[in-house]
Amino acid sequence: DAMVIQNPRYQVTQFGKPVTLSCSQTLNHNVMYWYQQKSSQAPKLLFHYYDKDFNNEADTPDNFQSRRPNTSFCFLDIRSPGLGDAAMYLCATSRRLDTQYFGPGTRLTVL
Amino acid sequence: AQKVTQAQTEISVVEKEDVTLDCVYETRDTTYYLFWYKQPPSGELVFLIRRNSFDEQNEISGRYSWNFQKSTSSFNFTITASQVVDSAVYFCALSEGDDKIIFGKGTRLHILP
Numbered sequence: 001d002a003m004v005i006q007n008p009r010y011q012v013t014q015f016g017k018p019v020t021l022s023c024s025q026t027l028n029h030n031v032m033y034w035y036q037q038k039s040s041q042a043p044k045l046l047f048h049y050y051d052k053d054f055n056n057e058a059d060t061p062d063n064f065q066s067r068r069p070n071t072s073f074c075f076l077d078i079r080s081p082g083l084g085d086a087a088m089y090l091c092a093t094s095r096r097l098d099t100q101y102f103g104p105g106t107r108l109t110v111l
Numbered sequence: 112a113q114k115v116t117q118a119q120t121e122i123s124v125v126e127k128e129d130v131t132l133d134c135v136y137e138t139r140d141t142t143y144y145l146f147w148y149k150q151p152p153s154g155e156l157v158f159l160i161r162r163n164s165f166d167e168q169n170e171i172s173g174r175y176s177w178n179f180q181k182s183t184s185s186f187n188f189t190i191t192a193s194q195v196v197d198s199a200v201y202f203c204a205l206s207e208g209d210d211k212i213i214f215g216k217g218t219r220l221h222i223l224p
Contacts, residue, residue, distance in 0.1 A: 041216070041217075043202075043214055094210065097208065100158070101158060102157075105154040105155060
């Protein structure tokens with residue numbers, strides 16, 4: 001089945017220790033998104049790629065970076081996680097201007 | 112200004128009751144898309160429906176139905192004969208013709224056995 005896969009599902013890191021979250025897709029969609037979702041809140045868009053064209057949201061902290069080495073994979077790098085970065089991180093994909101399909105998410109804990 | 116308003120923060124109903132989740136949106140675009148997503152306790156956002164602004168026909172899918180009314184800028188979601196498995200957070204969302212979608216704050220639905 002075509003799908004969006006996120007690894008790991010649960011990630012524990014220490015304060016200030018860099019962490020990388022992974023997203024892959026078999027849908028062959030050209031747009032990929034990273035969202036942050038904190039408890040009892042709506043998902044918040046961090047950035048998205050249209051093919052290799054990177055689009056950063058204005059209020060996304062510099063601490064968050066992303067890489068998309070190819071169509072199938074996209075990574076979220078958190079350079080120095082703080083306690084406030086503990087959240088669910090959701091990856092989504094879509095065709096251009098079409099429905100977004102989400103992965104299962106990675107729950108990040110910062111100790 | 113909030114573009115997608117889900118006024119009901121939390122709803123509880125007894126199993127087999129019908130329940131309607133409200134969604135009011137705001138946009139100046141004539142072409143736009145409306146969505147509903149379900150987020151069960153596992154955390155994954157599950158796509159339920161996408162509706163474009165030119166199609167005001169109501170949609171029914173099993174126990175789920177959606178009522179789109181441009182005159183009131185609403186896109187309400189009804190679950191008929193609710194089941195415990197329907198317990199989740201439901202998000203209404205709006206896309207204004209670009210790659211981004213704007214989520215409402217969500218409605219947490221509890222179906223009590």
